[in-house]
Amino acid sequence: MFKKLSAITLAAVMLFASATGINAGATQALKGKIVINGSSALLPLTLQAAKEFKTLHPGVQISATASSSIAGPQAVAKGAAQIGACDWDASMDVPGFKAFKGQVAHKVAVIPFATIVHKDVKVENLTTAQLQGIFSGKITNWKEVGGADAEIIVINRAFGSGTRVNYQIKALEDTEFMKSGKNYKEVKSSGDMFTAVKSTPNSIGYIDLVYVKDGVKAVKLNNIEANADNIINGKYPVWAYGYYMTKGQPTGATKAFIEYLQSNKFQQGTLKKMNFIPISSMKDKK
Amino acid sequence: MKRGILGVAIALIISTIGAPFITYADGINEVHVNVNENQETVGVTDDEDYSISTIEDVNKPLWIHGSKMIVAHESNNGIKFFNLDTNSGDFVTFIEEGMNVIDITAASDGSKVAFSTDKGHIYTINFLNGDISRVSLDTSIKSELQWSSKGDSLYFIQGEKSNAIAKLNIADGNISTVFDDKVNYKSDFRISEDEARVVYAVTNAGKAILDVTGEIESIDTSNTEPQLFMVDLKEKEPKAVKLTETLDNKSSVLLLKSGQVAYVSADMLDIDSNISIKLLSADGKTSKILLGDMNVINATLINGENILALAMNSDGEMGIYEVNSNGIANKIAEVDSKATQLFSTADSKNVAVTIATEAGEKIAILREGKMINLTK
Numbered sequence: 001m002f003k004k005l006s007a008i009t010l011a012a013v014m015l016f017a018s019a020t021g022i023n024a025g026a027t028q029a030l031k032g033k034i035v036i037n038g039s040s041a042l043l044p045l046t047l048q049a050a051k052e053f054k055t056l057h058p059g060v061q062i063s064a065t066a067s068s069s070i071a072g073p074q075a076v077a078k079g080a081a082q083i084g085a086c087d088w089d090a091s092m093d094v095p096g097f098k099a100f101k102g103q104v105a106h107k108v109a110v111i112p113f114a115t116i117v118h119k120d121v122k123v124e125n126l127t128t129a130q131l132q133g134i135f136s137g138k139i140t141n142w143k144e145v146g147g148a149d150a151e152i153i154v155i156n157r158a159f160g161s162g163t164r165v166n167y168q169i170k171a172l173e174d175t176e177f178m179k180s181g182k183n184y185k186e187v188k189s190s191g192d193m194f195t196a197v198k199s200t201p202n203s204i205g206y207i208d209l210v211y212v213k214d215g216v217k218a219v220k221l222n223n224i225e226a227n228a229d230n231i232i233n234g235k236y237p238v239w240a241y242g243y244y245m246t247k248g249q250p251t252g253a254t255k256a257f258i259e260y261l262q263s264n265k266f267q268q269g270t271l272k273k274m275n276f277i278p279i280s281s282m283k284d285k286k
Numbered sequence: 287m288k289r290g291i292l293g294v295a296i297a298l299i300i301s302t303i304g305a306p307f308i309t310y311a312d313g314i315n316e317v318h319v320n321v322n323e324n325q326e327t328v329g330v331t332d333d334e335d336y337s338i339s340t341i342e343d344v345n346k347p348l349w350i351h352g353s354k355m356i357v358a359h360e361s362n363n364g365i366k367f368f369n370l371d372t373n374s375g376d377f378v379t380f381i382e383e384g385m386n387v388i389d390i391t392a393a394s395d396g397s398k399v400a401f402s403t404d405k406g407h408i409y410t411i412n413f414l415n416g417d418i419s420r421v422s423l424d425t426s427i428k429s430e431l432q433w434s435s436k437g438d439s440l441y442f443i444q445g446e447k448s449n450a451i452a453k454l455n456i457a458d459g460n461i462s463t464v465f466d467d468k469v470n471y472k473s474d475f476r477i478s479e480d481e482a483r484v485v486y487a488v489t490n491a492g493k494a495i496l497d498v499t500g501e502i503e504s505i506d507t508s509n510t511e512p513q514l515f516m517v518d519l520k521e522k523e524p525k526a527v528k529l530t531e532t533l534d535n536k537s538s539v540l541l542l543k544s545g546q547v548a549y550v551s552a553d554m555l556d557i558d559s560n561i562s563i564k565l566l567s568a569d570g571k572t573s574k575i576l577l578g579d580m581n582v583i584n585a586t587l588i589n590g591e592n593i594l595a596l597a598m599n600s601d602g603e604m605g606i607y608e609v610n611s612n613g614i615a616n617k618i619a620e621v622d623s624k625a626t627q628l629f630s631t632a633d634s635k636n637v638a639v640t641i642a643t644e645a646g647e648k649i650a651i652l653r654e655g656k657m658i659n660l661t662k
Contacts, residue, residue, distance in 0.1 A: 029581070031557055037494060037505050044446045047489065048429070051473040054537040055584055056626055058561050059552040061535040063510040065492035067502075074502040075494070081505055191447075210446045213426070228404075264360035265345065265646075272404040273388045273427060274446065280362040 031059030032253045038065075038072020038085035039162050040189035041111050041208040042242045046085060048270050049261050056260075060253045066189060069162025073100040073245045082254045084245035087111060087162020091245070094165060095174070104249055108261045109242040110277035112209040113167055114218040114226035116197050121204070123147040125220040131171055134204060137178030142202060151183055155196045155205035158186045163193075166240040167206045171221065206238075210275040228277050241279065338375050341368065342662040343646030347638040349631045351396035351413055355638065356380055357649060357661070358390075372636075372651055372660060389428075393437040394632045400440050400456075402428055408440065410456060422459045428452075435479045443486075448472045451484055451517075465517050467526055473512070474539035474549075479590060482520050485529070485541045487512040511554070512536045514547060514570070529570030538582075543590035544568070546611060550582050550595075551575075563595060565611055576609050584627055588634035596621065596628040596639060606637065606652070621657050622650065 036046055043066035050062035065081075072084025077100055088094045089105040115126060123146055126134070133139035134152055143149045156177055157164035168174065178184055185200075187193050190211050197205045198215035209226060212218050218226055221238065230236035244258050260266055267278040344357040355370045364383035367390060371377065381387050386404040393399070398412040400421070408422040421440075428442040437456075441464065444452040450466035465484060475486035489512045497503040511533045515526040530536070535552040542548065545568035553559040563576040563585055580597035583604075588594050591611065598604045604623045609615040624642040631637075637652035638660070650657040 031552065031554075031561075033507075033554060035492070035505050035507055037492070037502065043491070044448075047448070047471055047473075050489070054535065058535060058537045058550045058583065061511065061552070061554050063492045063505070063507040065494050065505055065507075067494045071494055071502045075505060078502060078504070080502060210427075213446070264362065268360045268362075268365050269388050270429075272386070273402070273406070273429075275427070278362070 029059070030057045030253045030256060032061075034060065034062045034083060034254055034257055035075075035081040036062065036064045036083040036085055036244075037067070037075040037081040038083075038245075039069040039087050039242065040066040040191060041069075041087055041163055041210075042066075042085040042109065043190075044210055045109055045242070045261075045271060045274055045276060048274060049257070049266060052266065052270065053257055053260050057253070057256065060257070062257065068158065068160040068188065069165070070097060070160035073103055076100070076103060076245050076247050079247075082246065082250070083258070086243050086245050087240050088165055089241070089243055095169070096159070096165065100245065103245045103247060105243045105245055106250075106258050106262070107241045107279045108244050108258070109267075109271055110231065110279055110282050111166075111240050111242045112226055112228065112231050112236075112275070112277060113163060113171070113206055113238045113240070114209050114212055115171065115204065115206050115221060115238075116194075116212060116216040116218055117205075118197055118201050118203045119215060119217050120201060121147055121217065123219060125223050127222055128171070128173060131221070132173070132175040135172055135177055136175050137181060137184070140183070150202045153183045153185065153200050153203040154178065154181075155193060155200065155203050156184065156186050157193060157206075158188050161188075162240070163190060163206065163208060167238065170238040170240070171206065212275075228272075228275075228281075231277060232281050239277070241282075242276075338370050338372075338377050338660055340662060341370075341377065342648070343643070344368065344649060344661050345627075345640045345647040346390075347629050347640065347649050347651075348390055348392050348399070349396055349629070349636045349638070350392050350399060353636065354396075354413075355636075355649075355651075355660075356390055356392070356399065370660065389431055391431045391433060391440070393433040394435055395437065396631065398437065400431060400433065402431060408454060408459075421456055422454055422461065424454075424461055426452075426461075430473070430475050432475075432477060434477065434481055439481075441475075441477045441484075443472050443475055451475060451486070464519065465524055465526075469526070474537065476539060476541040478541055478545075479543060483516060483518055483541065483545065485514060485516050485539060485547050487514050487536055487539055489513075514539065514549065514566070516547070516568070516570070527570070529566055534564070538585040540585060540587040540593060542587065542611065544611070548576070548585070548587075548593055550585055563593060563609065574613065576611075576613050577607060577615055580607070583625070586628055586630050588630055588632060590632075592634075594618070594628060594630050594634060594637070596625055598623070606639070608634070619652055619655055619657050625650075 046064045069086040072086040073090035075081035076084040090100045091103050091105045093099050130145045193205050193207045194211050197203045224236045231239045344359045346358040348356040353372045359366045366383045367381040368377050369380040387401050390401040400410045406425040411418045431442045440454040444450040447470040449470045451464045453464050454461050472486045492510050493506040495504045514529040517524050536549045538550040540548040547566045551564040552561040561581045562578045566573045582597040585595040593609050595607050604621040606618040622641045625639045627640045629638045640647045649660045
């Protein structure tokens with residue numbers, strides 16, 4: 001039944017600190033095209049932001065492409081894109097990838113990642129050791145980790161994926177992935193990962209939380225669920241900052257778009273709705 | 287949607303500043319909603335420090351009944367919503383930060399609002415009788431929430447890939463798919479007043495071209511311009527009919543009662559050309575330009591057929607213009623040159639704009655042909 005509100009008079013008095021925001025007076029005449037390439041994890045967020053930004057700046061057209069994180073700074077370096085979406089700070093060395101000199105990293109989101117299994121896999125939780133065993137090829141049957149007697153099909157992201165980089169570091173604690181095998185498959189994007197796990201019985205993979213929906217099941221890590229609260233409170237470690245990389249400091253429409261993504265208006269609204277975490281929520285965490 | 291008796295707890299909590307408010311807690315979410323029963327003077331003091339004019343950095347003005355307005359203030363702690371009385375100049379906190387409310391949308395008569403949380407849960411509040419109801423615990427991503435004209439449903443784009451158009455029945459909380467052709471990245475969606483048609487834009491992703499080493503060589507952005515589609519929902523097997531093939535950037539998409547479609551059009555091939563309004567026939571075969579001598583920022587539909595636009599003339603002066611489908615335009619008011627977005631009730635009786643400030647944004651409203659600053 002409906003709940004009635006009683007007649008309550010309120011005395012809510014607040015004065016507010018300023019929030020971040022662009023000075024639209026200086027940017028109303030913005031016109032031009034922005035090309036964004038890179039992380040498939042960040043693509044849904046980029047497209048939502050582009051839609052909102054267009055309402056305020058109808059002269060700015062944003063084209064987004066997603067493949068893998070490494071392609072983001074590569075495209076910026078080649079001049080093929082103004083923004084490279086990347087799941088790591090590509091201005092610094094990370095395991096497997098050298099820094100892209102001269103590029104500037106702009107944090108735009110906190111990306112939560114989850115281990116996912118086919119919906120019929122009867123396992124709800126995996127430990128770090130179990131994940132390390134599965135993804136290195138040492139554990140090959142679900143019965144070894146409390147599931148049914150069935151061979152595990154490992155779905156991995158291809159080299160160059162930021163999701164792969166972060167999962168290896170944060171979930172597998174730098175354990176090497178298996179590289180081949182009859183029960184091993186690689187996919188190119190977050191969308192492909194979802195499709196592969198959904199359609200492959202007994203499969204396991206990993207994906208950013210925005211893509212987790214009916215058809216796959218997220219499993220806990222060390223009995224901790226992958227969600228925003230557990231990332232913010234430090235209990236769940238598998239997350240990363242998402243970055244927009246630019247060649248030097250951005251200007252014009254590119255600068256305005258990045259600032260829009262970083263604004264509280266976007267971070268506390270659409271970004272949260274898309275199952276990302278605002279960058280301000282992590283404060284000094286790395 | 288009826289709540290079960292179990293899991294429901296309603297607490298009257300005394301706020302830290304001494305005035306009570308109601309907490310609606312159903313064991314799933316806890317929402318603090320502060321509403322004055324009579325929607326009259328909602329401040330508790332005549333001290334001018336407590337008036338609307340002291341509120342800084344608010345946006346997304348949402349007109350509700352009785353010249354009241356819901357506005358949003360975002361901070362690192364979340365989004366706080368205020369209920370402003372634009373006549374008396376007083377306000378109350380409507381929904382606290384930390385309640386994780388993300389979007390609010392008002393029914394066309396302003397008598398009720400629906401809001402969604404960060405988890406996708408939907409609640410409604412009826413201002414006329416004070417009813418608050420949890421309508422849905424569905425967690426799918428919901429964008430562009432819109433009330434039906436009858437006020438009995440909510441339409442939205444569903445999914446992280448924005449592929450489906452869905453409808454939520456307020457009475458029973460049932461969500462049904464209205465249209466899903468598996469095409470991703472739909473946006474700017476509008477449902478007609480009779481719920482017989484929808485119009486929306488689709489923006490395709492580009493293609494990365496790799497070199498022989500597997501590295502990016504270039505990006506093919508052809509066919510990534512937004513294009514408009516119309517669907518007749520009354521057909522036995524509704525299909526999306528493409529209305530546009532043009533390369534212009536398209537925003538502020540409007541669906542007129544006549545079936546015509548209007549949008550703000552920016553020619554991306556001519557950087558110096560004006561940003562105007564393009565009006566398409568219902569089948570998309572013909573088009574004409576409205577406000578062609580202006581630079582239009584955004585536009586909204588009023589009275590089902592006319593368009594209200596925020597636009598800048600060649601002298602750099604910003605104004606609000608009403609234009610009809612014949613192209614006859616009438617200047618309604620001058621506006622601060624830093625205005626960013628226009629908001630209006632469907633009957634155009636209440637109009638507001640957001641204006642960029644050093645602190646973020648402020649709101650101005652139209653009164654007797656002039657814009658009055660409402661907030662700081």
